[in-house]
Amino acid sequence: MALAILLPVTYAMSPIAAMVFLMAVFSASVFGGSISAILINIPGTPGAIVTQLEGYAMTCRGKASEALTYSLFSSTIGGIIGLIILMLVAPIVAGAAMQFRSPEFTMATVFGLTMLAYSTPGSTFRGVLSGAVGLLCGMVGFDLVTDVSRFDFGTSALQSGIELVPLTVGLFGLAEVLRGVENNTTQTDRTPPLKALTPSFAQLKRLWKTILRGSALGAIVGAIPAAGSAIAVAVSYAQEKRLSKRADEFGTGVPEGLAGPEAANNACVGGALVPLMTLGIPGDTMTAVLMGALLIHGLRPGPLLFTERPDFVATVYVALFLALLLTFVLGFLLIRHFVRLMRTPSHILLIIIALLCVVGAFAIRNNVTDVYIMIAFGVIGYVMNKLEIPVAPLAFGLILGPILEENLRRSLIISDGSWMVFIERPIALTMLLLSLGALFYPFLRNPGKLLSINQ
């Protein structure tokens, strides 16, 4: 979002300055998205929805600066690994990404949704249902394949569909404000002294495997056009939960559950640049804006970019590296100040967050309807919290639902209606089997537990 809003600022710059600027915004907005996720439970990027599961839980326990430091370290390492992969093996990764067609996207989305259902804190059964509500929300508006408008209740307001930003801002941010005004306090109200809360080097070192796993995952998944960071973080979180000895504590502030997805989220930046630089295809909304910026400056990314403009390719690498470095240094210097912001008297902080929710929801499309949608989801998030239904799957349903439906139906159009297309293609089949495995593995270990309503 920051990238789209700041894009016009670069129109007057030289191409190289614009590139450095946009890379800095790109990298900083990914970490910035995590800061708001950790501190005030508003995910700034789709990837940060998973960040807040552990990050905000840590903040609620008075460990905000610890959470931010974990996030900053794993983000930076993840970002650098993503960049290295981009530099070394961009053409190979791009070639592999080209193996991904509609059936593979379909199954990748199914896999992402399964991982999410598996890993959501709280009841898996309720997580699945919450995800179903999210899928429904994703169907609102014009259907891509036939252009039929669904679930619009006859209003033009809903025809444009439900944007992710108003939904997440409402579901997480405004709902948190409502809880705050109910209790007269934020959950982060009593922030303990800042000293001794920054994790020690030893504590960080313990996370290195987690961070490496997350980074590798992010860089690979990020390179698949359109799959994006949402799937990468979901898979990374599920994986850390599966490997952790403390799986039951996930959702209450476990560093592994924060560091893995954070590394994945940032490694996606390098990954997402792979198809852009090698093939001229933007992998997600952020790189799409970036590509728009390149076109404005007369640069046309495509297969010939590496041979025709090696200077420019080098600029991108250096810009991304500088941006990561800058984000790290600034983040490091500013963490304590961010945390100090949280010491603002809670009633003032709550109202400022409410104002931010309104302006943020409006700014994404300059549309007042989005503000009303944000408020509606604020109420929905508040009610779901009271009823103990997890909200994160809803947001993921909204992100992945349209990708799933579009690719599923496109696969069938291309295969002329044959569902075998998901079984005949090895990558699609592998992901389908993995998803089924993830669903039934707990069942094999503990037959009574599968989708147990009570748990």
Added chain:
Amino acid sequence: MHFTSRFRGSVAIMVLTVTTLTMILGACDRQAEEPFPSNPITLVVNWPAGGGMDRIGRVIAEYARRRLDVPIAVINVSGAGGASGVRHVADSDPDGYTVGILGASLVASQYINPNANAIDDIDLIALVGPDPAALEVRSDSGINSLAEYVQRAQSNPRSIKNGNDAPGGVSHIAATLLERSANIELTLVPYRGYAPTVAAILSGEIQSSTLPVHQLIEQHKAGEVNILGVMSEERHFMAPDIPTFKEQGIDLVAGDWRAIFLPNGVPDDHRAFLEALFLETLNDPDFQAAAEQLSFFITPMTAADTKRFVEAFDQELYPVLLEAGLVRARHK
């Protein structure tokens, strides 16, 4: 209860401050009867930042601004396949301070979407230029000319999968028109926007696409994709070696175009001023050079010509949409 009264007094002061502020701000809005334009002008782009419409909108704003004493602010109001931005302008105050830019989606939306504005709901003041569609195939398909493409499609109907927009989108309409004018049948595969379509033709999921030339010109140069023809009256300046469809014996002109518009009811003098302003800007050689750099065709038209152009486009499109089952509102 002295604190309550003090509290109340403070509230009174606050209310007073706010009221005064409101009045001052209100007064700023109403600097009536001053020469037009004396306030900033807003240019509404009906697609998101970074896209083609946004790029051309911003270049126009940039060069129009040089002829004015007031700034032009560009905002993006996207959604509903471009219909949200059109509505934003159509419903704004007709004072000349809100201008919009739109494309061919206007014409299709009015039939597909019951809530979209019709052509009559807005006041078109200038045509920027066309953005013609083209036909691209994968190099490894072995198809090297339009004739071969048509022959392949005729001998084996629906065997060629063509990537395009959702129904009603510009590249979808181009594909439908191609089917009609060449008398062939394709399998139309919808994608969400141009970038995923480019990805699909590169990955081999589809064999051809009906995207504008500039979307695949780099891949054409690299030899991955062949551009078989351009659906325009004259050849595209970015690919002068590629013949038009008309040159190859198929009477087909299709693709997007872009136009500047106002809400209905703008006072005549303001409207005349804006029409002249944008016409001069579009004819400015510096602007045209900048637009060409961004791969845009610039063929300015006056308000009257623009209206005729759009009406003709509408006449041509309606039967196509009707046949495709896409007319769901405003039957003719």
Added chain:
Amino acid sequence: MPDPSRSHDPRNQIAAGSFLGIWSAIGWWSAARTTSLWTVEYGADPGPVLLPILVLTILSLGALALVAEGTRQILVEPPTHKGYWSSLRRYTLTPVLFIASLLAYVIAIEFIGFIPSSSVFAFVWIAALGFKIGEGAPRTLFFMAIAGTLIGVGLIYFVFIYLIGVPLR
């Protein structure tokens, strides 16, 4: 954040089931009204109706299961502690007022502009919440409200509207 290890109160099962049931009911109703979903043939494409039916079925069955399970548990072993329903209701007045005023505020932005409406909204709520907490003298609360409003609205105006140019005026 709900505690994952705790199994849910049967009355919560019913409440959550009903909430999800409302979603699926709205969904079915809206889908049923959209005639083009059901009447048009789309060839190889299963059409825009496949996924809605699939998801709505899952949602409806899940909601039903939650309600049924809650009812079963209550019948088998009636919960001993009272007050679950009132605990859901207890503090809802302030959030309801908050949402109502937030809606009024958003509508007001269009009529009297961003700065005045935001200032009123922020000032009233910071003062009211401060008053509710009851910390500090009224004078302090008042000045905190003024300061909070000035800083909050000023900062947001400066960053979003002045610097970035979001068209909220």
